[in-house]
Amino acid sequence: MPIPSRGYVLTEAGGELRPYEFNRRDVGEDDILVNLMYCGICHSDLLVAGNELGNANFPLVPGHEIVGRVSEIGINVSNHKVGDIVGIGCIVDSCRNCNSCGSGDEHYCESGWTMSFNAKDKYNQYTCGGYSSNYVVDHRYAVKISPDLDPAKAAPLLCGGITVYAPLIRHQTGPGKRVGILGLGGLGHLAVKFASAMGANVTMLTSSSAKAEDAKVLGADDVIVTSDTDAVTAAAGSFDLIINTVSEKHDPNPFLHMLKRDGVMSLVGAPAKPLELFAPALVMGDKSITGSMIAGIEMTQQMLDFCAKHNITAETEVIPIDYVNEAWERMRKKDVRYRFVIDLSTL
Numbered sequence: 001m002p003i004p005s006r007g008y009v010l011t012e013a014g015g016e017l018r019p020y021e022f023n024r025r026d027v028g029e030d031d032i033l034v035n036l037m038y039c040g041i042c043h044s045d046l047l048v049a050g051n052e053l054g055n056a057n058f059p060l061v062p063g064h065e066i067v068g069r070v071s072e073i074g075i076n077v078s079n080h081k082v083g084d085i086v087g088i089g090c091i092v093d094s095c096r097n098c099n100s101c102g103s104g105d106e107h108y109c110e111s112g113w114t115m116s117f118n119a120k121d122k123y124n125q126y127t128c129g130g131y132s133s134n135y136v137v138d139h140r141y142a143v144k145i146s147p148d149l150d151p152a153k154a155a156p157l158l159c160g161g162i163t164v165y166a167p168l169i170r171h172q173t174g175p176g177k178r179v180g181i182l183g184l185g186g187l188g189h190l191a192v193k194f195a196s197a198m199g200a201n202v203t204m205l206t207s208s209s210a211k212a213e214d215a216k217v218l219g220a221d222d223v224i225v226t227s228d229t230d231a232v233t234a235a236a237g238s239f240d241l242i243i244n245t246v247s248e249k250h251d252p253n254p255f256l257h258m259l260k261r262d263g264v265m266s267l268v269g270a271p272a273k274p275l276e277l278f279a280p281a282l283v284m285g286d287k288s289i290t291g292s293m294i295a296g297i298e299m300t301q302q303m304l305d306f307c308a309k310h311n312i313t314a315e316t317e318v319i320p321i322d323y324v325n326e327a328w329e330r331m332r333k334k335d336v337r338y339r340f341v342i343d344l345s346t347l
Contacts, residue, residue: 001026003033006347007132008321010060013051016325017131020061024136025123032080032139033072034088039130040065040156040314041327041340043186043247048118049328052272057118063130063342064090064116065158067151070142077139085151086142087304088135089158090294092116092127096140104296106141131321133347143301146308153313156186156339157304159294160314164191164243165303166295167266168198171241175199180242181220182255184211187245187268189315189338192218195243197310203239205255214337218315232258237285239263249273252289256281267291314339320346 002023009020027033045062047053066088070080080086093114094106101109114121116137117129145154164187173179179195181188182205195202196219203222204215212223224231235258242255247269256265256278267289282289295303307313315338319327327340 003027003134003136005128005132005134007061007128008324010049010062011058013049013056013058017062017328020059022061022128024128024134025125027072027074027136029074029076030138030140031074031136032070032077032086032142034066034068034086034135034137034142035071036066036068036130036132036134036344037085038067038152038155038318038344039063039342040159040316041324041331041342042156042159043331044159046328046331047272055118057120057126060118061128061131062117063132064088065155065160066116066130066135067145067155067158068135068344071134074139080139080142080144085145085147087145087154087158088116088130088137088142089162089300090115091297092137092141093121104298106296107294131324131342133344141297143297143304145304148308148311149304150313152318152341152343153316154304154307155341156314156316157190157307158300160186160339161190161194161307162295162300162303163187163268163292164245165194165306166299167243167268167290167292168194168241169299170292171264171266173198173200173241177201177240178203178238178260180205180239180255180258181245182242183245183269184208184215184338185245185334186314186336186339188243189214189218190312191243191245192220193312194306196220197306197312203235205242226254237261241266243268245269247271249275251276253278253281256287256289259285259287261285262287264288264290314341316341318343322346
């Protein structure tokens with residue numbers, strides 16, 4: 001039998017979120033039912049809801065940084081049990097047969113992966129996200145949340161956290177490496193925490209001098225205010241890696257000069273408009289620009305285990321769900337330090 005759920009829904013692009021009742025599918029042999037506790041608010045929720053990516057399907061229940069407690073399991077499930085706290089991130093299904101799935105990169109599934117909201121699933125229904133009371137998911141796509149982590153503060157790790165963790169791992173961040181984090185927001189503040197815990201020397205690159213003290217508290221060894229042209233010039237050739245979290249159109253070229261020979265800038269903010277590159281800034285020094293998009297289930301679990309070991313969680317403002325429209329408006333104004341999280345007990 002379908003499982004009743006409550007949530008908040010958008011019925012049109014640019015509209016307001018409103019209370020909504022709908023049904024989840026029944027718990028299948030490979031599924032778990034999760035009673036939701038918290039859901040982070042990610043900038044991509046706003047992008048999809050505003051149909052800025054051109055792929056919104058209404059009615060739309062957003063949310064993909066989801067934490068809850070398992071309340072029922074299918075007969076084939078052995079890796080989760082009733083009472084466990086689990087996370088559901090961006091990925092809730094994939095083909096499991098292609099090269100990408102086989103290498104643990106389900107987010108690059110060659111048959112197309114299923115996102116936790118706004119995606120047509122194998123049941124020919126559109127997925128409804130975590131701004132809701134419960135979720136039914138195949139057990140392979142739920143990750144374990146350590147009891148040592150505050151579940152509200154852990155929710156943003158399921159997208160924001162893994163987005164910056166993956167390129168840090170890929171580019172072998174650790175002792176002896178110098179890492180710059182461009183942008184101190186929802187992604188950037190977690191990147192600072194991760195890179196610091198990995199043993200790197202970390203510099204925060206921020207346009208806001210008011211955030212300099214925050215960056216130091218989060219673990220940055222140094223701060224460069226990007227409007228200080230002398231400081232930017234003096235930092236030329238400094239960094240092995242720059243994690244670029246800026247989500248708006250900007251000029252990346254001054255920061256390319258900050259890279260060492262063979263240095264890498266990894267784009268994770270994904271501006272929708274093209275960036276202009278001055279080719280000699282790359283050519284002179286064999287420098288590279290790469291992109292990175294979340295990671296598969298295995299690395300997401302590794303990231304959560306790393307967070308439990310090093311006591312890393314997001315800096316959050318926990319809100320009741322009836323405040324969600326105001327929270328979205330504040331996000332558009334960049335008025336949050338550093339992630340909103342919805343307390344779903346307020347539904």
